[in-house]
Amino acid sequence: MKALLEEFREGNVRALARVLTRVENRSPGSFEFLRSVFPSSGKARVIGITGSPGSGKSTLVNRLAAEYASLSDSIVGIVAVDPSSPYSHGAILGDRIRMQDADTSGKVFIRSMATRGHLGGLASAASDVVTVMDAWGADPVMVETVGVGQDEVDIAKLADVSVVVLVPGAGDEIQALKAGIMEIGDVFAINKSDMDGAGRLESAVRAALDLAPEGDAWRPPIVRTVATTGEGVEQLREEIDRCHRSLGQDPRTSARRRRAARERLIRILQERLVASVLAACGEHGLEAAVTAILSRERDPYSVAEELLEIVSPGRAS
Numbered sequence: 001m002k003a004l005l006e007e008f009r010e011g012n013v014r015a016l017a018r019v020l021t022r023v024e025n026r027s028p029g030s031f032e033f034l035r036s037v038f039p040s041s042g043k044a045r046v047i048g049i050t051g052s053p054g055s056g057k058s059t060l061v062n063r064l065a066a067e068y069a070s071l072s073d074s075i076v077g078i079v080a081v082d083p084s085s086p087y088s089h090g091a092i093l094g095d096r097i098r099m100q101d102a103d104t105s106g107k108v109f110i111r112s113m114a115t116r117g118h119l120g121g122l123a124s125a126a127s128d129v130v131t132v133m134d135a136w137g138a139d140p141v142m143v144e145t146v147g148v149g150q151d152e153v154d155i156a157k158l159a160d161v162s163v164v165v166l167v168p169g170a171g172d173e174i175q176a177l178k179a180g181i182m183e184i185g186d187v188f189a190i191n192k193s194d195m196d197g198a199g200r201l202e203s204a205v206r207a208a209l210d211l212a213p214e215g216d217a218w219r220p221p222i223v224r225t226v227a228t229t230g231e232g233v234e235q236l237r238e239e240i241d242r243c244h245r246s247l248g249q250d251p252r253t254s255a256r257r258r259r260a261a262r263e264r265l266i267r268i269l270q271e272r273l274v275a276s277v278l279a280a281c282g283e284h285g286l287e288a289a290v291t292a293i294l295s296r297e298r299d300p301y302s303v304a305e306e307l308l309e310i311v312s313p314g315r316a317s
């Protein structure tokens with residue numbers, strides 16, 4: 001493990017991949033890894049890219065990554081949070097871009113994460129992956145998520161700059177407003193602008209943004225893109241950079257970062273607490289308790305109290 005950490009610190013890509021696998025699987029020693037690399041994190045620009053399924057996020061992320069890679073010597077990190085929803089394998093997304101296949105330059109490092117099976121939740125696992133990439137030296141780190149659920153909104157909050165990708169004619173005008181996605185967007189990309197209705201969508205987004213209180217330091221720009229051809233991608237990158245630069249002047253930035261750090265700590269606590277309770281009572285113990293609750297023999301409150309008592313004796317008041 002020491003050797004692995006050393007290789008990691010030397011910037012070895014294989015070491016990065018191995019560390020990420022351990023961290024994602026919560027293999028023994030992964031918390032020690034996270035602890036020792038955390039102090040080196042916090043340098044990368046973290047960019048969130050979110051939008052509805054098939055809106056062209058991966059295509060756009062690939063283009064942006066190529067842009068960033070051409071501008072500096074750093075390796076660009078990409079975290080693709082892959083929806084494991086039933087339709088992700090269906091016909092609708094049959095043509096989705098697999099980013100794993102895309103990089104040939106050796107300057108982009110891509111990691112796909114499954115969305116299921118993370119004890120502390122997806123956002124917790126994703127923040128660890130971002131931390132590891134950041135500590136390793138990737139910059140920027142882009143995180144692609146399908147912006148629908150709370151998990152995804154939480155992930156978007158990991159980013160300093162969030163790009164919301166909308167597409168014309170997909171009912172996104174209404175959907176975006178409904179899902180509260182407008183609030184997380186620092187930059188809006190109207191992708192597939194080669195299709196009808198881009199102008200209409202832009203007006204709808206602008207109208208929604210105009211509802212934001214006056215005096216906000218940052219007015220989210222709207223950029224029209226065609227990810228497949230690369231049109232507008234340079235301008236999108238410039239707006240993302242401009243947003244990053246403005247963060248230092250925006251008084252809300254430190255409050256936002258503080259909130260994110262707090263939420264992250266709470267998620268870690270949840271994960272570790274649940275993990276230690278499960279380790280103490282075992283799968284059998286848990287199932288037995290569930291059976292007792294189902295038959296109304298026990299109530300979940302006292303069961304929880306009892307289980308907590310195992311890991312923290314004498315805590316009950």
Ligand SMILES: Nc1nc2c(ncn2[C@@H]2O[C@H](COP(=O)(O)OP(=O)(O)OP(=O)(O)O)[C@@H](O)[C@H]2O)c(=O)[nH]1
Pocket residue numbers: 051052053054055056057058059060093095096097098146191192193194195225226227228229
């Ligand atoms: N016409 C047009 N098609 C595009 C554009 N951008 C992406 N596409 C196509 O849209 C499809 C979906 O693109 P992806 O990049 O996989 O979209 P995504 O948002 O990452 O999809 P998921 O990750 O599955 O949610 C692909 O067939 C792309 O070629 C665009 O600007 N114009």
Ligand SMILES: [Mg+2]
Pocket residue numbers: 057058059096097144
């Ligand atoms: Mg994608």
